[in-house]
Amino acid sequence: MATTSGFVRYETARDTATITLDRPPLNVLTIEMIADLEAALNAASQEPHLKALVLRAEGKAFCAGVDVADHVPERVDAMIRGFGRLFTRLRAFPAPTIALVHGAALGGGTELALGCDLTLAGMSARFGQPEIKLGVFPPIAAALFPQLIGYQQAARLVLTGEAISAEEAARLGLITIAVPDAELSSRLDLLLDQFRDLSAVALRLAKRALLTGADLGVARALDPIEDLYLTELMSTKDAGEGIQSFMEKRAPVWRNE
Numbered sequence: 001m002a003t004t005s006g007f008v009r010y011e012t013a014r015d016t017a018t019i020t021l022d023r024p025p026l027n028v029l030t031i032e033m034i035a036d037l038e039a040a041l042n043a044a045s046q047e048p049h050l051k052a053l054v055l056r057a058e059g060k061a062f063c064a065g066v067d068v069a070d071h072v073p074e075r076v077d078a079m080i081r082g083f084g085r086l087f088t089r090l091r092a093f094p095a096p097t098i099a100l101v102h103g104a105a106l107g108g109g110t111e112l113a114l115g116c117d118l119t120l121a122g123m124s125a126r127f128g129q130p131e132i133k134l135g136v137f138p139p140i141a142a143a144l145f146p147q148l149i150g151y152q153q154a155a156r157l158v159l160t161g162e163a164i165s166a167e168e169a170a171r172l173g174l175i176t177i178a179v180p181d182a183e184l185s186s187r188l189d190l191l192l193d194q195f196r197d198l199s200a201v202a203l204r205l206a207k208r209a210l211l212t213g214a215d216l217g218v219a220r221a222l223d224p225i226e227d228l229y230l231t232e233l234m235s236t237k238d239a240g241e242g243i244q245s246f247m248e249k250r251a252p253v254w255r256n257e
Helices: 031-045 073-091 108-114 130-134 139-149 151-160 166-172 181-196 200-214 216-235 237-247
Strands: 008-013 016-021 052-057 097-101 104-106 118-122 126-128 163-165 177-179
Touching: 008 031, 016 031, 016 181, 031 073, 052 181, 073 108, 073 139, 073 216, 097 108, 097 181, 104 108, 108 118, 108 126, 108 139, 118 166, 118 181, 126 166, 130 151, 130 237, 139 151, 139 216, 163 166, 166 177, 177 181, 216 237
Parallel strands: 016 052, 052 097, 097 118, 104 126, 118 177
Antiparallel strands: 008 016, 126 163
16 A cells, blocks of 8 residues: 555555554654554455454554654644544454554554554553653543543553553553563464454454443543643643753743643
8 A cells, every 4th residue: 555654554464454653763653644544544444354453563662652743833733633533543443453562652652552452562562641741641541541441540641641561551451461572473363363263244343332332431532632632732831842842852841831
């Protein structure tokens, strides 16, 4: 599949689609890459025989989030809405989806992985939402985390920006399983073999049934949370200072307004 950025690859084999992030070293997402990921999902959704979709990455990290340069006022609306649309599209993908995570999965990288039905992580993986350190917050995590791990742990991660290990993420129920990095590929193969023994239509209907129960809260929450981000948060002086200080590689000077 042709892409506009050249940093997203899409391929199919043995009833499985694979989307690969390939923007080394950290696979930081641009608005253009977000659009390419959505295009790859749209292409995969037209393949009714697929029994699984795998989201993986090249390089030393899964994804270190969305490019901070796309948080500036003239681009933030396209970034937030585009990434929210990508997450919703991934979450609602008709076949089971699997994130294969190694290294850093931070900010939008964590949210992207958790948009999948199952998240398999190597022990090298770390998950976290550092946005608060830039004077902003993660809309998708704010909508999704309380449902996944409860309000207290969600508040801990979103309000402190703390990153946690793959082992702790699995213990909390944020991800499916953490295994030694050397075993990550074999665990994926085992899971894919389980899916290949099953009916594609049964898998798709079972996923729809799960989402009916699980996603109603997220679906209702995400739009107003995105509006809060764009209309109130981005009008604060501290949001602008957090983004600007990051790009200038200096400590932020908060005005608390």
